[in-house]
């Protein structure tokens with residue numbers, strides 16, 4: 310089932326086009342990684358999807374409905390973890406959760422129970438009575454996530470939830486996202502850290518300059534750009550390797566020897582590398598093999614001609 314469907318959305322800020330005919334479907338039960346550099350339009354897309362800002366063109370369907378979809382019942386099925394941490398510093402962690410649970414109409418015993426569960430879920434039960442102004446950035450972020458969970462949304466939207474936080478909290482958040490998926494929550498996870506997308510997303514949409522430039526599973530995206538494979542084989546005796554025979558193999562593009570290492574580049578697929586490796590093994594002992602595969606960064610580079618995170622810090 311499609312939880313949300315975005316069709317031909319255009320959003321302009323004066324002369325600036327932030328979303329340029331974007332199409333995007335979010336399927337039930339997936340973790341959809343929305344990957345794009347700063348300014349790509351990710352936050353704008355989320356704000357349109359949540360009905361927070363109007364858009365100039367296009368249609369959004371939510372939970373199978375069309376038309377006036379941004380009514381209260383649908384909004385109660387969504388949870389948003391905003392890019393900026395939005396918690397009340399002067400309230401305790403528990404009071405923050407009680408406030409947001411109240412906004413979503415939870416009351417009495419149910420509210421109490423959900424607040425308790427949310428605190429446990431993000432590992433902040435022992436800090437329930439403390440104010441977030443004493444928390445680290447990562448703890449604040451975890452509280453922020455808990456605030457979006459008390460009403461058990463069907464669709465959880467997270468806008469760059471790991472920017473600028475410590476690795477321990479980051480891992481905690483990634484684990485929590487996986488756990489939520491197992492419990493049946495659909496998640497739209499926005500980031501410009503490709504490592505995160507690679508580790509948690511079931512499907513990826515890459516956006517750049519307000520446009521969707523590619524989508525698929527991580528493997529599919531990599532396969533689309535993967536024209537070559539490269540392996541480095543460290544051998545016992547390089548003099549015994551039949552270099553010309555390797556070069557003559559179908560699909561093999563280049564064979565080079567450097568010290569005790571034979572480097573083979575071949576066209577992707579069709580077992581080219583396997584055949585080359587068998588020949589090497591026939592003629593010499595093999596000490597080690599190293600393969601080089603493209604990653605999402607390479608996908609992005611191929612599609613846009615630029616690095617995904619120019620000048621950005623590594624999250625880990």
Ligand SMILES: Nc1ncnc2c1ncn2[C@@H]1O[C@H](COP(=O)(O)OP(=O)(O)OP(=O)(O)O)[C@@H](O)[C@H]1O
Pocket residue numbers: 322325326327345346347348349350351352353354392469501
């Ligand atoms: N309120 C606004 N007024 C004018 N321009 C805006 C506004 N909000 C966003 N933009 C512009 O729209 C484009 C998309 O911005 P958006 O914040 O959606 O990107 P993003 O992918 O979320 O980037 P970031 O990771 O930096 O938040 C950018 O060029 C941005 O400068």
